[in-house]
Amino acid sequence: MELTLILEMITASVIGAVLYTIIGIAPGTDETAVLAPVTLVLVLSGFEPIVILAFFISAIVAKKLTDSIPVAIAGIPGGVMSAPMVEHAMVLKKHGMPEVSIRKMASGSVIGTFIAVPMSLLLANLIIPLADVITQYSNQIFLGGAIFLALMSKNRWVSLLSIIPFAFLIQGLRIAYWETGIVPEDVTVFTSFFLGITIGPVILKLAELLSGKVRRQLPRYGLKEIVLKKTKTEKGFPNPFKILDRKEIGTTSFSSILGVLTFFMSPVGMTIFLGETLTSRIKDPVKKATRAISSMDGLTNAAYISGTLIPLIAIGLPLSPTAIGPGGALFNAPPVFTPENNIHHMLSTGDFIVATVIGAFVAITITFYVTIKYAQQICAFVFRYVPHEAMLGLFFGLVIMLAFMDAGIVNVAGVLVVALVAGFLHRRGVNYGVQFMTLYAAPWLISVFIPGL
Template sequence: MTTLMIAIIAAIIGAVLFALIGLISGTDETAIMVPFTLIVILLGAPPAAVLAFFLAAVLAKHLTHAVPTALMGIPGDTMAVPLMEHASVLKRLGMPHIALRKMISGGVIGAFIALPTAILLGQFLGQFGEFFKTYTGLIFTIAAVIIAFFSKGKWVSVLMIIPLAFFIKGLDTFSFSILEKHLSISFFLGIAIGPMFSDLLIALSSSSRHTLEKPKPKEYHLAPETKAWSGYFPNPFRILTRRQTAFTSGATFLSSLTFVFSPVGMTSLMGEITAARTKGAYKKSTSSLSVMNGVTESTYIAEALIPLVAFGLPLSPVALGPASPLFNAPPVFSSDPVNNLHSFLSPSEFLLYGAIGLVVAALIAYPFSMNYARKATIFVMNKISQEAIIGMFIGLACLLAFYEAGLVGIVLTFTMATVGGLLNRILGIGSGVQFMVFYGSTWIMMTLFGL
């Protein structure tokens, strides 16, 4: 079977799988993207197929996450949180279906603008690749400080960098004394599932359980399904007005260039700029939603591809979170030394296989969301247990940790998940900060203590 066929098959699997996962509200991108991407890599998929799978998964997830956000009034995932205000306005006006259409149409446009923009910028920045590779440890540490300062926890995130690096290096040294090899996947998984795992721990605690308890089940009222287009596949340029298309195109292009900033922050910023330039509640909300969901796509795609094409080093929040296996998936990929997609794919191959992933996801997830959103939402609410989904991700983490290091890997994963998850939930030290500290921990400990 040719690489092209394998890439197409991988893209189809990624698109179908994550289109379904996106319908389930509250699914964290890092916790779901990391295990599945690792599985694809460790099963021996060629680099081109890994890229196609990942980009198809990203686009499909961010198209269908609009379904619970618009129709149920609850965020589909972390990236959907900034969209809640404008989605709620349209829901109160009785037009959640309009919100949904605008959101996913903006997402499709944003994705296809981001791909070539990210690859071109990555090629330009690649001229400075040797500098970045030489000072990798220092760059990770500086980046950890910057990301920590702009994270939810701010000063406590900055103050915890050295203690967290000490903790991570301690775990690494101890596991090395047992296995005589350094672990990576187990740390990734621990940080990725941390917020999800911390919720399970809180639910098991008699003193903290009340923070998660609700007095009664929530009630949701779904609008009837309406269709304003003929055929199965609607045209996103006809769903959006010309002004909305222009705003979405401009915002996604600009946000594709800012690969070092938080995707959530960029989504909020572009939404605020659009809202400030639009009058009327309906126009303001529909325009902002199309722009913001476009930016969720563009930031994710650009933040994964720019550092991958340019350096092969995970130097963005997305590269440190959901896209981290594209950079580090021992023994297949590594960033120190650089031996990952950066080494195996040329810029033209990034464009070709990236486009395959996006086209496949658009063909599957876009018409599905536009035509069957209400039916899919009812099915998920009635038939899918969120606890079962969480259990599935925890099980995947156990599988991959055991693959890397047996029982030691499982224990290390859940130790990291416990500490990282509680730091995230209680102190606001995000997964991006924790990933960056993990990458910089060796340099930090060597510089401070000579370890």
């Protein structure tokens, strides 16, 4: 491999780690919404696939390391995945040890990463022989995935009912674009619909704000008060294996392994389930909390890495909630990546190992170090100077631009329609997984109803 390429990968990983250290801390940032658009833009800009992979791995590791910081310090989840940890982190905060939370969580993340990278590579190689069969039935698998995820979710009947109508909406828009000649018949608008789903809940909320009646009824708040506790700065380079005790390392490793094995399941669900079961017998509230948060953080990290890498290496189709959500752009970002020609087809196993190791290593070195040493300072900076409005504006702007790029001004409207419907479904309990699987299954599903399309 050329030296320049390796340097590019390191640079991309550093940028990814720094960027997502900041984004991870900002409250309420959903993994899909913040990772997918940026990755997509990089893919479409024509960067080397291997560089993009290194960036992505570094970004998820960094994001997962830092999104638990606001949980520990202020009890605000930094992302959807860290929501289950709030309860345990609050126990530690009550006992006046938020910095213990941060160190345990970050160390859990590091262990999760160490376990997930080699295990994912191994598991992917075991699945490779099945890849042909899986690819052949991919449409059915996506539909099956949508149904499976729908049945696993809390509002299963609404989720199940939403699949076909939502598929009709997506495919209907595409057919309209073809008929009117807005896009050529051989181009399938995908990217912007994907982003429309991602940003759906926010768009719906914004649309509701246009109605004066709704606006007046909304609960109003003053300023959000966040209390930080002063902590001492650590000396020297932190060692995750010293921060966690032996039992915590054991539980964290175990849950990380399970996280890898269940890569096709929803990581949030697994986190809640395992975090509770593994710690239910511990009496001491502080010990219970530290064990829970370290193992939960290990699990989320492991689930994210394996959920991205295994489908990417073995199959080339996004057959896990992580792959189809945050990692979606690595699989399908026409015209650069398509399901028939994406990172899976372009990189060799050696490439995968190099990119993953560089990405993970850079993110752990930078982010783990920074997290343990300067967690409080970063938190204070983000809370003080990064307004939530700017984050929302940033993602809104990106989505509009990508919608325009896909099929012009009409598609801006099209994406808004998709986003409004997706946002509505999301509010009724249809999760991202179901919606994304439906997006993938839509062309085939509709052709079953209307043959010849």
